[in-house]
Amino acid sequence: MTDARRLDGKVALVTGASSGLGAHFARVLAASGAAVGIAARRVERLEALVDEITSNGGRAFATSLDVTETGQIDAAVEAVEQALGPVDILVNNSGVTAPNAIHRISEDDYDFVLDTNLKGAFFMAQAVGKRLIERKASGRIINISSTLAHRVIGQLSIYCMSKAALDQMTTAMALEWARYDINVNAICPGYIETEMNTDYWKTEGGQAFLQRFPRPRVGEPKDLDGALLLLAGEEGRFMNGSIIRVDDGFAVGFK
Numbered sequence: 199m200t201d202a203r204r205l206d207g208k209v210a211l212v213t214g215a216s217s218g219l220g221a222h223f224a225r226v227l228a229a230s231g232a233a234v235g236i237a238a239r240r241v242e243r244l245e246a247l248v249d250e251i252t253s254n255g256g257r258a259f260a261t262s263l264d265v266t267e268t269g270q271i272d273a274a275v276e277a278v279e280q281a282l283g284p285v286d287i288l289v290n291n292s293g294v295t296a297p298n299a300i301h302r303i304s305e306d307d308y309d310f311v312l313d314t315n316l317k318g319a320f321f322m323a324q325a326v327g328k329r330l331i332e333r334k335a336s337g338r339i340i341n342i343s344s345t346l347a348h349r350v351i352g353q354l355s356i357y358c359m360s361k362a363a364l365d366q367m368t369t370a371m372a373l374e375w376a377r378y379d380i381n382v383n384a385i386c387p388g389y390i391e392t393e394m395n396t397d398y399w400k401t402e403g404g405q406a407f408l409q410r411f412p413r414p415r416v417g418e419p420k421d422l423d424g425a426l427l428l429l430a431g432e433e434g435r436f437m438n439g440s441i442i443r444v445d446d447g448f449a450v451g452f453k
């Protein structure tokens with residue numbers, strides 16, 4: 199790895215790090231030298247990840263956080279800062295879906311998705327951004343959006359809406375916080391195989407869906423490492439308000 203991609207001395211905070219992409223991002227950032235605060239609701243999974251990172255020579259700290267309980271957010275950031283030092287990099291990764299047809303979506307499902315994917319992400323970024331501004335420190339905020347911010351598919355309307363709004367949140371924060379030397383960017387992954395969807399891709403429906411992709415394949419979490427480390431490290435200093443799709447062309451359209 200080039201020196202410019204090392205993150206030694208930096209503190210990163212990853213939300214939704216108890217599984218899937220968030221856990222992967224935490225491992226990658228720790229392997230690049232950052233001390234990593236990891237936050238989610240399933241604390242026992244976070245503790246296991248702390249043990250793994252620590253046994254590989256890294257530094258990590260777990261904190262319980264439900265991003266929909268905005269009153270918890272500041273305390274979680276504070277706990278990470280007490281344990282590891284001031285946060286330089288936020289990976290705003292927590293996210294949920296509640297697939298359903300538009301005419302059947304309940305208000306509870308609507309709030310569940312928007313409160314997690316958008317409101318939670320906004321107040322996480324605000325909590326970290328405020329601290330960076332107070333310290334007059336530069337920082338990086340990386341919002342984990344989705345290729346579905348850029349095209350819709352059936353049953354996922356609220357999810358698509360939340361990610362489209364997250365992209366616009368990224369742009370708005372990039373504009374306002376450039377003066378404070380805080381770079382705000384987004385990664386929009388395509389379909390990446392994680393424990394949550396791995397069984398689906400083996401089903402008949404999953405296989406049929408895949409055949410419509412420009413290339414019939416899903417990605418692996420490591421396919422996002424380049425974008426993550428670019429935005430987190432020194433090489434990303436001139437990137438602000440960038441919305442980076444890493445989706446193997448999914449948003450371009452079906453074959």
Ligand SMILES: NC(=O)c1ccc[n+]([C@@H]2O[C@H](COP(=O)([O-])OP(=O)(O)OC[C@H]3O[C@@H](n4cnc5c(N)ncnc54)[C@H](OP(=O)(O)O)[C@@H]3O)[C@@H](O)[C@H]2O)c1
Nearest residue numbers: 214216217218219238239240264265291292293344389390
């Ligand atoms: N995998 C893909 O194909 C794909 C594609 C595009 C975008 N994404 C995005 O990538 C991110 C990670 O997704 P994933 O595939 O890794 O799914 P996942 O394994 O289900 O991970 C979601 C994470 O979000 C956390 N989370 C959910 N609700 C939360 C809340 N209220 N407060 C705090 N944390 C919460 C979960 O932790 P707890 O349950 O422990 O709280 C979990 O760690 C999401 O934003 C998703 O939209 C994924």
